[in-house]
Amino acid sequence: MNKKTGKTIGILGGMGPEATLALYKLIIDNTPAKKDQDHIHVIINSNPAIPDRTLHIVYGQESPLPLLKEGALLLEKAGAQMILIPCNTAHYFVPEISKAIKIPILNMLDITCKYIALQAKKLPEYNGASKIPVGILATTGTIKTALYQNYLEKQNLEYIIPTEQEQESIVMEAIYGKRGVKAGYHKEPAQLLKQAAILLIDRGAKFIIAGCTEVPLVLTHKMVSVPLVNSMEVVAKEAIRVAKGNK
Amino acid sequence: MNKKTGKTIGILGGMGPEATLALYKLIIDNTPAKKDQDHIHVIINSNPAIPDRTLHIVYGQESPLPLLKEGALLLEKAGAQMILIPCNTAHYFVPEISKAIKIPILNMLDITCKYIALQAKKLPEYNGASKIPVGILATTGTIKTALYQNYLEKQNLEYIIPTEQEQESIVMEAIYGKRGVKAGYHKEPAQLLKQAAILLIDRGAKFIIAGCTEVPLVLTHKMVSVPLVNSMEVVAKEAIRVAKGNK
Known part of the structure; x- marks a missing residue:
């Protein structure tokens, strides 16, 4: 803690x-x-050698947990006073990582769903009785582990996810495909993710969660007709609030 | 060292x-x-509490050296195998910081001037006898400590710097002014730095060094009629080469 800069992130x-x-x-x-x-x-x-989270969760490949724990410990030893993880899927491992360290992890998914719950109450169609549906654009690892689904239900919100076929051929293609975000492309994946968002909005979604950190790198607010919630932006603002000691 | 990702930067x-x-x-x-x-x-x-380098060098305010040493040690302990410092003025302290650690610091200024020397040989006016003049856009701290001037002379290049008055009212205003880069502005400082570059080119500069890391954040290649050398870009490429073990 530095009196000038606040807590270390x-x-x-x-x-x-x-x-x-x-x-x-x-x-x-x-x-x-x-x-x-x-x-x-x-x-x-920033350790890119951490094994892919979805490949472990869905296909049983090498677990990222050992390197995640090691990386969190490194940050704690270096003086970090809180930890942010800019990977939604990696949040599946948060309970285990937390056991290895004493400093808190700001849970991006939990914080994002709480934020949406607040925003949902401002919608004209909100009446306290029927649940507001929220669309999720995330990796198959995040979807299969129901991370966002559980946090949304906790906030009394409904969730809408792509069909299995849409999830693989549209969302995962945009993130992991040969011309996907992780391969350094932007234009093609933006179009794919826009298409996926439209499908969820057609089924009633009043918000779209950019629930994989690669999604908001290419999908912008302007491209979606309902509020696009960037989980990284929500957690960044929360971290600044905590670091600066503001209530 | 990880076999997949190479050396840690x-x-x-x-x-x-x-x-x-x-x-x-x-x-x-x-x-x-x-x-x-x-x-x-x-x-x-990223420790923004490090006292301002130019304020120390030029006006004798608090030294950044203790926090620079502490920060470098932190990186070494965390497993870094080389250190880059994205602040030209801070390079004044490199000899002292180096004493505190065992891992190398890739000297951005030295590497940049070596790069320019190679590029200068490709100019049509290069004849091996007369020295090619290089313009320097940097903080007053970097200029007064003659950091770039010395590295350029070592490479048999000539240097051109703004007059004292231009340095303060144009270059420093663009970086530190109320509407400068460090205050989060981009448009006004870009115009000021373009003006400073033109003055140096009029006096014969065949290259312009963006010798303060805030300069290339706003001044672009297109705005300058001679090659604009971004020292950060040069050192980034060198660090990748070293990390990946390429010759």
């Missing part, structure tokens, strides 16, 4: 590096600053 | 955070990658 990243970069940018852009010294101390451990 | 940053972000982006964008695991392990220590 740790970022357990590299999943992928572009998402880590985007989170770091969101923290910088959302911190009111007139000079360097107004910014927050951020320590980033 | 440490970034001693926060001076300012935007420059650190830009260097991290340059590393990601210049690493050939088709999936997360093709990227390099990067550890970033």
Whole structure:
């Protein structure tokens, strides 16, 4: 803790590096600053060697857990006072990672669903009785582990997910495909994700969660007719609030 | 050292955070990658509390050296195998920081001037006898300590710097002014820096060094009629080469 910069934020990243970069940018852009010294101390451990989360969850390949724990410990030892993980799917492992460290992990999914619950109450169709449906664009790993589904239900919200076929041929193609975000492409995956969002909106979604950190790298607010909730943006603002000690 | 990702790059940053972000982006964008695991392990220590380098060098205010040493040690302990410093002025302290650690610091200024020397030989006016003049856009701290001037002379290049008055009212205003880069502005400082570059080119500069990490955040290649050398881009490419073990 530094009296000037507040609490130190740790970022357990590299999943992928572009998402880590985007989170770091969101923290910088959302911190009111007139000079360097107004910014927050951020320590980033961007280890792209962490095995793919979805490949482990869905296909039983190598577990990312050992490197996730190691990376979190590194941040704690380096002086981080809280940890953000710019990978939605990796949140499946949060309970296990938490056991390895003493500092808190700001749970991006939990915080995002709480934020949506607040926003949902402002909708004209909100009446307290019927649940507001929320569309989820995420990796198959995140969908299969029902991470967002559970947090949305906890907030008394309904969820809408793509069909299995849409999930693989549209969403996963946009993220992991040969011309996907993780391969460094932007244009083609943006069109695919827009299509996936439209399908969910047609089925009633009043919000779309950009629930994989690669999604908001290419899908923008303008491309979606309902509010697009960038989980990284929500957690970045929460982390700044905590770091600066604001209530 | 990870067989997949190569050597780990440490970034001693926060001076300012935007420059650190830009260097991290340059590393990601210049690493050939088709999936997360093709990227390099990067550890970033972005500590914006490090006292201003120019304020210390020129006006004798608090020294940044203790926090620079502490930050470099943190990176070494965390497993970094080399250190990059995305702040030109901070390079004044490199000899002292190096004494505190065992891992190498890739000297951005030295590497940049070597790169320019190679490029200068490709100019039609190069004849091996007369020295090619290089314009420097940097903070007053970097100019007064003659960091770039010395590295350019070592490479048998000539240097051109702004007059004292231009340095303060144009270059420093663009970086540190109320509507400068460090205050989060882009448009006004871009115009000021373009003006400063034109003055140097009029006096014969065949290259312009973007010798403060805030400069290339707003001044682009298109705005300058001679090659604009972004020291961060040069060092990012060199770090990738070293990390991947390429010759």
